[in-house]
Amino acid sequence: MSTSPQAVLDLTCALIAQRSNTPDDAGCCEIIAARLRPLGFTIEYLDAEGVTNLWATRGSGRPLTILAGHTDIVPTGPLDQWTSDPFTPEIRDGVLYGRGAADMKSGLAAMVCAVQRLLAAGDFPGTLAFLVTSDEEGMATFGTQHAVRLLQARGLVPDYAIVGEASSNERLGDRIVVGRRGSLGCNLKVIGKQGHVAYPHKGDNPVHRLAPALAELVATRWDEGNAHFPPTSFQISNVHSGTGATNVIPGSAEAVFNFRYSTESKADDLKARVHAVLDRWCPQYEATWWHTGQPFLTRAGKLIDAARSAVAHVVGVAEPELFTGGGTSDARFLAPWGAEVVEIGPINDSIHKINEHVRVDDLEPLSRIYETTLRRLATP
Known part of the structure; x- marks a missing residue:
């Protein structure tokens, strides 16, 4: 060569x-x-x-x-x-x-x-x-x-x-x-009850549950970073719901989000803080986490x-x-x-x-x- x-x-x-x-x-x-x-x-x-x-x-x-x-x-x-x-x-x-x-x-x-x-x-x-x-x-x-x-x-x-x-x-x-930075992600599914939009009391709209939870997560200051890393970032990459009809309360709503986190935070602590927020807003949900690097x-x-x-x-x-x-x-x-x-x-x-x-x-x-x-x- x-x-x-x-x-x-x-x-x-x-x-x-x-x-x-x-x-x-x-x-x-x-x-x-x-x-x-x-x-x-x-x-x-x-x-x-x-x-x-x-x-x-x-x-x-x-x-x-x-x-x-x-x-x-x-x-x-x-x-x-x-x-x-x-x-x-x-x-x-x-x-x-x-x-x-x-x-x-x-x-x-x-x-x-x-x-x-x-x-x-x-x-x-x-x-x-x-x-x-x-x-x-x-x-x-x-x-x-x-x-x-x-x-x-x-x-x-x-x-x-x-x-x-x-x-x-x-x-x-x-x-x-x-x-x-570390990378921690989650596939979140919030479970509600499907129904007619004209009778909301007979359903449970998961979008209404998910929206304030995501708003609180977006507004959270996770850490202050340090001399080597910026503060931990939380980003939503996808939100999805609906049945395809305009007059139906969906039975579930889904979101995908990701943390890029500094050495000031730990993955387990970030998960616990997220679950505390979800527990306040969403009676039923499923969170599937993935962690691709410390x-x-x-x-x-x-x-x-x-x-x-x-x-x-x-x-x-x-x-x-x-x-x-x-x-x-x-x-x-x-x-x-x-x-x-x-x-x-x-x-x-x-x-x-x-x-x-x-x-x-x-x-x-x-x-x-x-x-x-x-x-x-x-x-x-």
């Missing part, structure tokens, strides 16, 4: 061309594995339930440094709205278009090329590993979470993890993600120092923002495992959108940021 600046672009294009709709890896991990084997990596697959999980390691002992990412992509959306085929990489005016270009096939390609250059110049202390999954954009049950459980059972504990998610805001390297924060330490130094050295951003916003990522499974975790990647403006893209001129510098971060970590 070439170590020229073209190498990152070529590998990114090869990965974009694979139709890896979540959770189908579509051969992406094997493309990566084929690049790692000649570098001395031992290749192992920790697959489960149709999900591909690549675990590639080189070296032994501590520190254990992991480069992590995902090959799966979200659906393309309407193909007729794309300027070009989302699975045929195309460069226009210095911009590479294709599904997964930013999220996050360019990050993976940049990591692989960074490691090739790094190892060509000498050995790397401890164990260097890749953990790549095809189940990040979906349920994330049998992806990184599953692989971490298997690796924990072997007694492995990572020291550092770099996730190649699209983290930059307006220019490459202006943000480094050092934490994520909040985490990587404190100041060697990894953050290495990443900030690398960004300053490669792209001249002296003070990248240390960011904890945005959605969830597989970093939520790596941080509780014991690793210092950062997320560094390309500009995220186009992720999950029609005409997803990445700047061609950002690909090689991104790879250099990874390489330089690893070099800084290797320095005593």
